[in-house]
Amino acid sequence: MENQEQQTKSRVVKVDSPQSWDFYVTQATNQACPIVVHFTASWCMPSVVMNPVFEELASSFPDALFLTVDVDDVKEVASKMEVKAMPTFVLMRDGAQVDRIVGANPEEIRKRIDGFVQSIRIHIA
Template sequence: MGLCLGKQTEGGDSEENVKFSGGNVHLITSKESWDQKLVEASGDGKIVIANFSATWCGPCKTMAPFYRELSEKYPSVVFLLIDVEELTELSTSWEVKATPTFFILRDGQQVDKHVGANKSELEKRITAIIDSTTQRQN
């Protein structure tokens, strides 16, 4: 399971985030946009997947295309991307210790967490939450 525990190289401007986003992935660039997306998702009864990553992190780069694919495969889920370097206070408040870290949220509250670049495990967790939410609604 690949993960980054700290910045390993210098550089990497915010333009690199474009490679990380796309599909139905929403790039979060402020605490306000984070709050807004969580409120919107809660209001719509949607699950949120929050990907805390970094442009310099190899495993994050590996997960980026897969994360975009997931966002297109599960359109009923809100996929967010947070750069830990850009939003350090938000990352700290969520106690992100390694990248990538994925939080699965329902009504703004954490229901699951996945750390690392294990694609199949991440998708398994997402589908389990989707299935449990679907069963709750029936």
């Protein structure tokens, strides 16, 4: 199992501190890269169920930065982003939230991310 995980390296970056949050958001903003954030909690089954879906989405949209934030580990970021339920998915551009999806709805999340990434491609082109 461990070898398999090494071969299929995750495209989802785990945020483990407010400093790493600021670093990734700043880096993505400087590169005009869209950000998709999954606010999760290990005790929240809908969040846990969405983890493999989020991994798959990260592979499907290589032009976006996919971050995962455990709300218990990085409370400051969850609070700053006003996350009140898990899972919450936040779409960001230029360091600011442009969309938010609350709940485990893979089809809706995929549709919103697709529209979001397409709109940025058009915006940049």
